[in-house]
Structure formats: C-alpha cells, structure tokens
Amino acid sequence: MSEHIAEPQEIEVDPYALADTLVAAVRLAVAAGDRTRLAELLDPLHAADVADLLEQVDSGQRREILLLGVGHIDGDVLSELDESIREDVIEFLPDEHISEAVRDLETDDVVDLVEDLEEPQQAAILDALADADRVAVEQALSYPETSAGRLMQREVVVAPEHWSVGETIDYLRNHKKELPEQFYHIILVDPKMRPVGYVTLGKMLATSRKVPMAEVLEDSFRPIPVTQDESEVAYAFNQYHLISAPVVDEDGRLVGVITIDDAMAVLDEEHEEDILRLAGVGEGSLSDRVIETTKRRFPWLFVNLITAILASLVIAQFEATIAQFVALAVLMPIVASMGGNAGTQSLTVAVRSIATKDLTASNMWRVVRREALVGLVNGMIFAVVMGIVGVVWFGTPMLGVVIGVAMVVNLVVAGLAGTLVPLILEKLNVDPALASGAFVTTITDVVGFFVFLALAAAVLL
Amino acid sequence: MSEHIAEPQEIEVDPYALADTLVAAVRLAVAAGDRTRLAELLDPLHAADVADLLEQVDSGQRREILLLGVGHIDGDVLSELDESIREDVIEFLPDEHISEAVRDLETDDVVDLVEDLEEPQQAAILDALADADRVAVEQALSYPETSAGRLMQREVVVAPEHWSVGETIDYLRNHKKELPEQFYHIILVDPKMRPVGYVTLGKMLATSRKVPMAEVLEDSFRPIPVTQDESEVAYAFNQYHLISAPVVDEDGRLVGVITIDDAMAVLDEEHEEDILRLAGVGEGSLSDRVIETTKRRFPWLFVNLITAILASLVIAQFEATIAQFVALAVLMPIVASMGGNAGTQSLTVAVRSIATKDLTASNMWRVVRREALVGLVNGMIFAVVMGIVGVVWFGTPMLGVVIGVAMVVNLVVAGLAGTLVPLILEKLNVDPALASGAFVTTITDVVGFFVFLALAAAVLL
Numbered sequence: 001m002s003e004h005i006a007e008p009q010e011i012e013v014d015p016y017a018l019a020d021t022l023v024a025a026v027r028l029a030v031a032a033g034d035r036t037r038l039a040e041l042l043d044p045l046h047a048a049d050v051a052d053l054l055e056q057v058d059s060g061q062r063r064e065i066l067l068l069g070v071g072h073i074d075g076d077v078l079s080e081l082d083e084s085i086r087e088d089v090i091e092f093l094p095d096e097h098i099s100e101a102v103r104d105l106e107t108d109d110v111v112d113l114v115e116d117l118e119e120p121q122q123a124a125i126l127d128a129l130a131d132a133d134r135v136a137v138e139q140a141l142s143y144p145e146t147s148a149g150r151l152m153q154r155e156v157v158v159a160p161e162h163w164s165v166g167e168t169i170d171y172l173r174n175h176k177k178e179l180p181e182q183f184y185h186i187i188l189v190d191p192k193m194r195p196v197g198y199v200t201l202g203k204m205l206a207t208s209r210k211v212p213m214a215e216v217l218e219d220s221f222r223p224i225p226v227t228q229d230e231s232e233v234a235y236a237f238n239q240y241h242l243i244s245a246p247v248v249d250e251d252g253r254l255v256g257v258i259t260i261d262d263a264m265a266v267l268d269e270e271h272e273e274d275i276l277r278l279a280g281v282g283e284g285s286l287s288d289r290v291i292e293t294t295k296r297r298f299p300w301l302f303v304n305l306i307t308a309i310l311a312s313l314v315i316a317q318f319e320a321t322i323a324q325f326v327a328l329a330v331l332m333p334i335v336a337s338m339g340g341n342a343g344t345q346s347l348t349v350a351v352r353s354i355a356t357k358d359l360t361a362s363n364m365w366r367v368v369r370r371e372a373l374v375g376l377v378n379g380m381i382f383a384v385v386m387g388i389v390g391v392v393w394f395g396t397p398m399l400g401v402v403i404g405v406a407m408v409v410n411l412v413v414a415g416l417a418g419t420l421v422p423l424i425l426e427k428l429n430v431d432p433a434l435a436s437g438a439f440v441t442t443i444t445d446v447v448g449f450f451v452f453l454a455l456a457a458a459v460l461l
Numbered sequence: 462m463s464e465h466i467a468e469p470q471e472i473e474v475d476p477y478a479l480a481d482t483l484v485a486a487v488r489l490a491v492a493a494g495d496r497t498r499l500a501e502l503l504d505p506l507h508a509a510d511v512a513d514l515l516e517q518v519d520s521g522q523r524r525e526i527l528l529l530g531v532g533h534i535d536g537d538v539l540s541e542l543d544e545s546i547r548e549d550v551i552e553f554l555p556d557e558h559i560s561e562a563v564r565d566l567e568t569d570d571v572v573d574l575v576e577d578l579e580e581p582q583q584a585a586i587l588d589a590l591a592d593a594d595r596v597a598v599e600q601a602l603s604y605p606e607t608s609a610g611r612l613m614q615r616e617v618v619v620a621p622e623h624w625s626v627g628e629t630i631d632y633l634r635n636h637k638k639e640l641p642e643q644f645y646h647i648i649l650v651d652p653k654m655r656p657v658g659y660v661t662l663g664k665m666l667a668t669s670r671k672v673p674m675a676e677v678l679e680d681s682f683r684p685i686p687v688t689q690d691e692s693e694v695a696y697a698f699n700q701y702h703l704i705s706a707p708v709v710d711e712d713g714r715l716v717g718v719i720t721i722d723d724a725m726a727v728l729d730e731e732h733e734e735d736i737l738r739l740a741g742v743g744e745g746s747l748s749d750r751v752i753e754t755t756k757r758r759f760p761w762l763f764v765n766l767i768t769a770i771l772a773s774l775v776i777a778q779f780e781a782t783i784a785q786f787v788a789l790a791v792l793m794p795i796v797a798s799m800g801g802n803a804g805t806q807s808l809t810v811a812v813r814s815i816a817t818k819d820l821t822a823s824n825m826w827r828v829v830r831r832e833a834l835v836g837l838v839n840g841m842i843f844a845v846v847m848g849i850v851g852v853v854w855f856g857t858p859m860l861g862v863v864i865g866v867a868m869v870v871n872l873v874v875a876g877l878a879g880t881l882v883p884l885i886l887e888k889l890n891v892d893p894a895l896a897s898g899a900f901v902t903t904i905t906d907v908v909g910f911f912v913f914l915a916l917a918a919a920v921l922l
Contacts (some may be wrong), residue, residue: 015697016693016697017821048702049700184645202618202644204662204666207634239477265701266722268728268732276813278739278809286814289839298842301799312795319788333772334773337769343760348736357512362484374754385766400581
C-alpha cells in the first residue's frame with residue numbers, strides 16, 4: 001500500500017503533528033536496524049510524541065521500535081500511551097525494564113498506568129515499586145474508578161494555619177527533596193489536617209516574610225470529596241477556573257490534591273467519550289485490531305437494525321397503498337430522513353446542555369417548547385418546498401399536501417423527542433449520549449413513515 | 462407551564478449544578494421585588510454561577526434580575542456570560558455600570574468580552590478603560606481572531622537571565638502591585654526580551670537565594686508564536702502538560718503569556734464546536750431565540766433535503782420494479798439506514814482522530830483498510846441476519862440474498878467513505894466536522910438504495 005509523504009507547507013499549518021517525514025525516517029532506521037539513527041530521531045521528542053509515534057505505526061513496526069529503542073521507552077512514554085496498545089507494549093518489554101521505568105513516576109501516574117492492566121501485569125508493576133509508593137498506589141486503587149481519589153496526587157505541600165510566609169519558605173527550602181515536581185499552592189491545614197484555605201506561590205513570593213500565611217489566602221477555595229466523580233471534578237475546574245484543589249476524606253481531612261492539568265485531561269476524555277457515544281462508537285482507538293473495533297461497533301448497528309425493522313413494519317402496513325401509488329415509496333425516505341436529522345440536532349444540543357448543566361429541571365419546559373417551535377417553523381418551510389417538489393415531480397397536488405403535512409408533524413416530533421428523550425434518560429441514570437440516538441431515530445422513522453403513508457392512504461386512494 | 466422542583470438526592474449527585482430550589486427562590490425574590498432577599502441569594506455565588514442563572518431564566522425574568530440586582534453583575538459575571546445573551550445584558554445595563562465593571566478586569570478578559578460585541582458597544586467599553594489598558598486591549602484586538610495573541614495576557618513576570626533566585630524574589634516583593642493575579646512561572650529573557658527559559662515558582666521557593674535562576678530552568682519550554690491558532694495552543698497544552706507558555710512575536714520577542722486555564726477553556730469550546738458541527742448544528746446556545754435557532758439549523762436540514770432527494774431520484778429509477786414487488790419498498794430503508802449508521806461511526810472516529818492528530822498521512826491507508834474490513838465483517842454478519850429475516854418475512858429466498866449482498870456492499874462503502882471523506886475535506890481545508898456528515902450520508906443512501914434495487918431488478922424479476 002503506497003505511503004503518502006506530506007508537503008512541507010502541511011507541516012507548517014499543523015505545528016504539533018508528528019511530521020510524516022519523521023515517521024518515515026523512524027521506519028527507515030528501524031528497517032536498517034540503525035540504533036544510533038533511531039536514538040537521534042527519538043531523543044528530541046517529548047514523551048507524548050514518542051507515544052503518538054508508537055500508536056501510528058502498525059504492530060509489527062511497533063515491536064521493532066521497542067526492540068531497537070527500548071531505552072527511549074521510559075515511564076513517561078508508558079503513561080502517555082493509549083490504553084489499547086499500552087498492554088501490548090508492557091507485555092513485550094522485559095520486566096526489569098518496566099520496573100525501572102515505573103519507579104521514576106509520581107504515584108498518580110503509576111495509578112493511571114496500572115488501573116486498566118490485567119491482574120498479573122498490575123501485580124508485577126506494584127512489586128517493583130518502593131514500599132511507600134506501593135502503599136500509596138494501592139490506597140489510590142481502593143477508591144472507586146473515575147473518582148477524585150484515583151485522580152489526585154498524594155504528595156501535598158501543606159503548612160499549619162498559623163505559620164508566616166517566612167516560616168513556610170524556610171520549610172520548603174529544608175524539604176526540597178520531598179516536594180512534588182509541580183505545585184501551585186500551599187494548603188493551610190488545622191491541627192486535624194483539615195484544609196482551611198490556600199495561598200498561591202505567586203502571592204507568597206511577593207509578600208514579606210513576617211506576614212502570616214492566613215492573611216494572603218485565596219478566596220476561591222473548593223475542597224473536593226475523595227469519592228466525587230472525575231467528570232464533576234473537571235467541571236468544577238473549568239467552571240470556577242481552579243488551578244489546584246485539595247481533596248478531602250469524609251471527615252474533611254486532606255488526603256491529596258488535584259491539579260488543573262489532570263482536570264484538563266479528564267475534560268478531554270469526557271468530551272471524546274461523548275462524541276463517540278453520540279455516534280454509536282464505544283471507546284477504543286485507531287490502534288485497535290479489526291476484530292475489537294468490529295465487536296465494539298456491532299451492538300449499536302444491531303440496535304439500529306431493530307429500529308430499522310420497526311420502521312419497515314410500519315411501511316409493511318401500507319403495502320397495498322404503495323402498490324397502487326409507487327411515488328410514495330420514492331418520497332417516503334425524505335420525510336424520515338429529515339425527521340432523523342432534525343431529531344439529531346435537537347438531541348445533540350440537549351445532550352451537551354445536560355453535560356454542561358445548562359439544561360436543568362428549572363428550564364426544561366421552556367427548552368422543550370422552543371425545540372418544538374423550531375421544528376414547527378423549519379417544518380413549515382420544508383413543507384412548502386417539498387409540497388412544490390411533490391407536485392412538480394409527480395403532478396399530483398394532493399401528494400404535495402401529504403408530504404408537506406407529514407414533514408411538519410415529523411419535525412415537531414423530532415424537536416420534542418430530541419429534547420425529552422435525553423432528559424428522561426438522564427433522569428433514569430442512563431447516559432443520554434449513549435442511548436438517545438437510537439430512541440429518537442426510531443421515533444422519527446416510525447412517525448415519519450406512518451404519518452406520510454397513513455395520510456396518503458386516506459387522501460390519495 | 463408547570464415547574465419541576467428537584468428532590469434533595471438529585472442535588473447531591475450533581476454537586477455543581479445550580480439547585481432548582483435556588484433558581485425558584487431567585488424567581489420568587491424578583492417577583493416580590495425583594496432586593497435584600499435577592500442579594501442574600503446571589504452573594505454566595507461564584508460569578509460563573511450567577512452567569513449560569515441569568516442564562517437559565519427567560520429574557521423577561523433576566524431583565525427583572527438585572528434591574529433588582531444590578532450590583533451583582535460585575536465584570537466577572539459579564540465575562541462568564543454566554544455570548545448570545547451577553548450583548549443583551551450589556552445593552553440593558555446603564556453605561557456607567559458597564560464601564561465600572563470592565564475596569565476591574567484583566568486585559569485578556571476585556572478582550573474576550575469585547576471581541577464579539579458590535580462596534581458601538583465595543584467602543585463604549587474601550588472608552589471606559591484606563592489609557593494603558595485600552596492600548597493593550599486594542600493591540601490584542603489587532604491580532605487575528607482565535608489567535609494566541611487574542612488569548613494571551615500581556616501582564617508577564619520576567620527576569621533577566623543572569624539574576625539569582627534572591628534578586629528575583631526581591632524584585633517581586635518590590636513590584637507587588639504590578640504583578641498579575643495568577644502566575645506560575647518566571648520567564649527568563651535575554652537583553653532583547655527574547656525568552657530563554659522559565660522557572661516554576663515552586664522550584665524558586667525551594668531554592669536558596671544565591672542560586673542563579675538559570676540553574677533551575679524547566680526542561681519543557683515551548684514558546685508559542687503570537688499568530689498561532691488557539692486550537693493548536695490548546696492541543697500543545699494538553700499534549701505537553703504545559704501550565705503556562707510564553708508568547709513571542711515574529712522576532713522571537715516576548716509579548717505575553719498563556720496560562721493553562723485559558724487553554725482549558727479553548728479546548729472545551731473546540732470540543733463543543735466539534736460535537737455540534739458533527740450533528741449539523743451551528744454555534745449558539747439554549748438562550749437563543751427560536752428564530753435564531755431555526756435559522757442556524759435550517760442550512761443543514763436543507764443540505765439534507767438535497768441529499769434525500771438525490772436518494773429518491775435513485776429510487777425513482779426503479780419504480781417499475783417496486784410496483785411489481787412492494788416488499789422492496791418495505792426493506793430498502795433498512796439497507797440505507799444501516800449504511801448511514803456505519804458511515805457515521807467511521808466518520809466520527811476519523812474526525813476525532815484528525816483533531817487529535819492521530820490520523821495522519823503516515824497511517825491513513827492502514828486506517829482506511831481497517832475501516833473497510835470492519836465494514837466487511839459487520840456487513841457479513843448483518844447480511845446473514847437480514848437474509849434470514851427477508852426469507853422468513855417474505856418467503857422469497859432470493860430477496861434474502863439481495864438484501865444480504867446490498868448490506869455487505871453498503872457497510873464496506875460506509876467504512877471507506879466515512880474515513881476518506883473527512884481526510885479529503887481536511888486536505889481541502891474544509892472543517893471535516895462540519896461537512897463530512899452530508900457527504901457520507903449521501904454516499905451510503907445512494908449506494909444502499911441503488912445496490913439493493915438494481916440487484917433486485919436483476920435477480921427477482
């Protein structure tokens with residue numbers, strides 16, 4: 001299969017994409033078994049880019065890169081790898097290499113790395129950790145999946161609430177070695193380790209040493225319960241412009257801290273999930289094997305088959321009508337298709353608005369009414385258009401009327417169903433992004449075919 | 462219209478949503494003209510929540526809240542408001558109030574606030590600013606829309622590259638008043654104001670005063686060109702886990718800094734846009750008027766009408782066949798619908814993978830081949846299912862064969878079109894999220910109807 005090499009201008013409009021020329025050069029180096037050249041190519045890359053590279057080549061090439069460039073696959077690269085190929089990579093690399101790679105990571109990264117691995121792989125990695133780290137990781141794993149407890153880092157920088165700026169700075173200088181890589185706030189705690197506020201490092205640096213920390217507290221302070229779902233955490237960071245937030249257990253004691261970069265990653269994943277679910281695609285990635293992807297897409301197609309058969313059953317009720325008037329068979333998909341599209345528009349807006357907490361019980365009736373009205377107005381416009389098309393094409397004025405009326409009814413129904421179905425699913429604790437599409441399309445198909453054919457049977461025959 | 466009041470448990474599962482009881486209480490306070498009660502309700506709220514409240518009520522109630530609670534609508538609330546109602550609010554509030562509110566904002570927030578306003582509103586707000594701020598805002602507005610220049614804040618904290626940690630701390634203490642609200646790094650610059658690296662505040666605090674700043678530089682340092690598109694900026698922050706990044710002009714001189722909270726907001730908007738575009742919904746929000754929403758959804762429905770008519774024209778070629786064999790009219794929507802759904806699955810994955818730079822020229826043929834294979838495998842399964850349904854339902858074995866073959870062909874075509882169409886559009890610099898759907902659905906509809914009906918005409922008659 002021919003490979004396409006990018007023109008230079010493409011690289012410029014896409015500053016952060018892996019250059020195709022780089023990928024090609026890596027393939028060449030690997031094919032030639034040229035370890036030095038591979039090192040030259042991989043060395044300047046950020047761990048995230050090495051991970052992307054491993055995801056973009058096929059599995060044979062990936063193994064060759066791993067063999068020849070094993071030294072470049074450190075803990076950070078493993079962290080950045082997509083789940084679907086991470087397992088493969090970990091399995092393929094020597095155990096000692098993995099152990100060493102993992103020891104350099106912060107505990108929250110280790111948690112992220114091992115939480116989706118199979119039992120034996122997970123155990124092997126945990127065994128490789130220093131005792132204190134292993135305990136920390138195991139504690140994190142004891143919190144529910146997708147909870148704040150899994151997301152947080154346990155390394156926190158705290159100061160007693162009565163300290164001055166100077167005392168805090170001295171403490172930091174004396175405990176340099178134990179500080180996490182990145183931190184943005186000092187959390188003030190009471191004697192029971194309950195956070196009472198926090199101070200930004202910028203404020204500390206600009207304040208004289210003798211000033212009490214308690215005087216330069218930030219006003220935005222939102223401790224997060226350790227069991228809170230990570231999607232709510234991401235929402236809070238985005239909504240309240242948080243940079244870091246303390247995580248507390250049920251007694252209000254500080255157990256960790258979540259920083260905005262973790263929240264951003266969650267926000268990104270949640271969006272990805274919503275988009276894929278709306279399209280009836282489960283999780284997964286481009287690196288998955290054909291059989292895995294097939295399996296993942298099958299259920300949604302199967303649901304669609306059922307709904308399509310339901311719609312066909314409606315059509316089957318009108319076989320006699322269609323046999324007499326074949327133009328109906330020609331025109332009926334238009335009504336169903338327009339309803340399906342209008343329904344998808346409404347439901348996508350509703351699903352998003354539920355996710356961003358803009359569509360709530362307090363404004364739902366207003367939104368439902370608005371969507372129905374939008375359907376009515378667009379329906380009337382398309383009714384006129386299709387009425388004319390129907391008359392001109394088939395020369396039967398009543399056919400124009402029938403398709404026009406069916407269009408109006410179906411677009412109003414699409415607006416109503418597109419909003420009410422996600423709201424009802426949300427109420428029933430079913431993810432509206434996942435299930436709304438099937439219901440709404442069934443409704444618009446069934447209503448579209450039924451109204452059009454039933455009207456035609458009544459009026460035309 | 463009846464209002465729904467939430468049960469207490471709902472509030473708990475949704476910790477950051479505005480409580481319906483709060484919205485109801487605000488409505489009551491406004492209806493009673495009770496300024497004190499309104500203040501009690503609004504005072505504890507974050508600006509983002511006040512903005513959400515204004516978005517959730519209808520326009521009449523919104524104006525009553527603005528009249529009675531004008532003191533609560535400060536610059537931060539205006540910043541948080543959705544564009545679609547921000548203009549209304551600014552128009553409704555007294556000019557002096559707006560001027561005062563805007564004066565408290567940082568310049569990047571003012572830019573965000575005014576960039577989408579109409580000329581006279583924009584001019585009024587700019588006039589209200591202090592001279593230095595107005596110049597800064599006007600300069601920012603001179604950069605292209607959605608560029609790094611619009612996103613950055615101009616307030617930067619820099620130090621000459623030869624300074625020590627102590628010198629830098631002293632400088633910060635002496636220039637306390639001029640420091641921005643939030644900053645996470647000190648940017649080191651050469652004499653020509655070109656950034657050479659940066660130091661985290663945490664590292665500075667933990668380092669002795671005499672150590673040169675240049676010794677504690679971070680290794681992740683990625684200056685961003687001022688004209689770079691904000692979507693690329695957001696990608697870089699997410700990919701490389703940046704917290705802040707210096708923005709440079711074409712001579713490499715420092716002109717501003719972008720922080721991760723701004724990048725997170727952009728990432729959120731970009732995703733929102735992608736989801737809505739994939740569903741054929743333009744920008745806009747729940748607070749828009751019916752007529753605006755109708756106008757925005759119309760073009761996509763119109764495009765869909767054209768594609769649906771195209772599909773109908775295909776059906777029309779086989780009127781004679783359908784007249785003889787009405788079962789075809791009953792079954793044909795199933796083939797088209799399955800193709801449409803499989804196509805949507807493939808195209809959504811492709812659009813997302815292009816956005817995340819995982820689908821590139823270097824792996825496109827592998828992905829296309831994989832999607833076609835997935836279509837083939839699923840197509841064969843559904844061919845068997847539908848073949849059986851066809852035979853059982855209509856008792857005509859050949860009908861089962863026809864629908865089976867059509868299903869396989871259409872699902873393979875769906876996989877191919879779903880991947881190739883977004884790739885081609887991207888190549889042509891058309892947003893694949895916006896336009897792929899119409900093309901792919903047209904292809905699967907036309908192919909679905911044609912293969913099914915043409916085969917039927919050849920085999921059954």
